[in-house]
Amino acid sequence: MSPKSLPSSKKPLLSLLVRHPAFLGALIGILAAFSQALLISAGGPEAYGFCVACHTRDLVNGMTNIIADTSLALAPISKNAILPVMSVVGVIIGAFLSAKVHKEHKIKRTDHREYFIYFIGGFLVLQLAMIFGGCPYRAALRTGYGDITALLFIITMALGVVAGTLYMLRKAEKEES
Amino acid sequence: MATGILSKEVAIYAVPLVTLLLGILIGYLAQRSGYCSIGGFRDFALFRHTRLLSGYLTLIIASFFGYLLFWFLTPSAMEHFFWALTSNPLTPVPGAPAGLAPAAYLIFAAIPGFLVGLICVLLGGCPIRQTVMASEGSYKAGFFFIGMCVGSVIFAAFVSGWVVVLMRAIGLGV
Numbered sequence: 001m002s003p004k005s006l007p008s009s010k011k012p013l014l015s016l017l018v019r020h021p022a023f024l025g026a027l028i029g030i031l032a033a034f035s036q037a038l039l040i041s042a043g044g045p046e047a048y049g050f051c052v053a054c055h056t057r058d059l060v061n062g063m064t065n066i067i068a069d070t071s072l073a074l075a076p077i078s079k080n081a082i083l084p085v086m087s088v089v090g091v092i093i094g095a096f097l098s099a100k101v102h103k104e105h106k107i108k109r110t111d112h113r114e115y116f117i118y119f120i121g122g123f124l125v126l127q128l129a130m131i132f133g134g135c136p137y138r139a140a141l142r143t144g145y146g147d148i149t150a151l152l153f154i155i156t157m158a159l160g161v162v163a164g165t166l167y168m169l170r171k172a173e174k175e176e177s
Numbered sequence: 178m179a180t181g182i183l184s185k186e187v188a189i190y191a192v193p194l195v196t197l198l199l200g201i202l203i204g205y206l207a208q209r210s211g212y213c214s215i216g217g218f219r220d221f222a223l224f225r226h227t228r229l230l231s232g233y234l235t236l237i238i239a240s241f242f243g244y245l246l247f248w249f250l251t252p253s254a255m256e257h258f259f260w261a262l263t264s265n266p267l268t269p270v271p272g273a274p275a276g277l278a279p280a281a282y283l284i285f286a287a288i289p290g291f292l293v294g295l296i297c298v299l300l301g302g303c304p305i306r307q308t309v310m311a312s313e314g315s316y317k318a319g320f321f322f323i324g325m326c327v328g329s330v331i332f333a334a335f336v337s338g339w340v341v342v343l344m345r346a347i348g349l350g351v
Binding site: 018019020021022023024025026027028029030031032033034035036037038039040041042044045046047048049050052053054055056057060061064072073074075077078080081082083084085086087088089090091092093094095096097098099102104105106107108109110114115116117118119120121122123124125126127128129130131132133134135136137138139140141142143144145146147148149150152153154155156157158159160161162163164165167168169 | 196247
């Protein structure tokens with residue numbers, strides 16, 4: 001997890017800024033508000049600028065609707081537009097480019113059991129996120145927009161993370177002893 | 178009906194393009210910074226590291242100021258800002274299955290929140306981190322993403338209906 005030390009660049013301040021999570025956090029917040037100001041005429045909901053779970057849902061269901069002529073539910077903004085929101089495609093392209101440019105792209109294979117666990121994990125996280133109406137990122141945007149239920153989501157999410165961390169610590173201690 | 182800077186005729190063409198560009202920028206920077214919301218809380222709980230957590234907390238604060246700024250500039254696009262003051266504070270911004278009592282949405286926030294935190298920390302990252310790791314070449318994160326894609330169709334076809342029926346059955350319908 002710790003950031004790798006990079007060779008000194010010509011713009012140290014910019015490179016430090018680009019690699020700091022707080023910079024990206026500020027950027028997503030402002031750009032999400034900007035994209036709502038720009039695009040809201042196409043349809044709601046509000047505080048929908050960026051969300052990995054919802055936008056994946058819109059992308060998959062929207063493309064399925066276009067290709068297979070089904071009518072799976074998706075957000076009005078994706079339903080009204082010519083194509084659904086593409087931010088997840090963008091994230092994949094952007095992260096791939098960045099990994100390639102900085103030579104951090106590396107194929108990592110594990111066993112089938114782990115693939116299955118991650119598949120089920122992704123499946124469950126999407127169901128839960130959709131029941132709430134957003135992933136952690138839309139929860140943050142909604143909290144900024146003034147939604148108290150989203151703040152509740154963030155608080156219980158933090159509790160869930162602490163519970164999971166304690167479980168992992170206990171498991172690691174058991175394996176050591 | 179909220180109106181933004183672009184008219185509806187233009188916006189329906191701009192939606193995929195603008196979100197794609199936004200996504201590329203976010204994906205690039207997320208790969209650079211290792212951005213992760215769940216990881217922020219985890220690192221803080223384990224080591225008292227605040228680097229990743231600062232990213233998530235900045236997002237909450239920046240989104241408030243971003244929405245505030247554009248509420249001044251284009252008030253018609255921010256119809257319900259600040260939500261807790263313009264609407265019933267216990268109802269959510271639309272996005273979850275509609276047509277239920279406020280108590281149902283508190284349940285929808287509290288229980289999925291806990292479980293999302295738990296599952297994601299055990300798998301080592303929130304949805305955006307998994308997507309970024311999949312782009313970096315991790316197969317297991319790729320399967321997480323495939324799970325989300327399959328889950329999308331299943332949710333729209335079955336689960337959203339079941340959840341509404343369940344909530345109505347315990348008396349939380351409208």
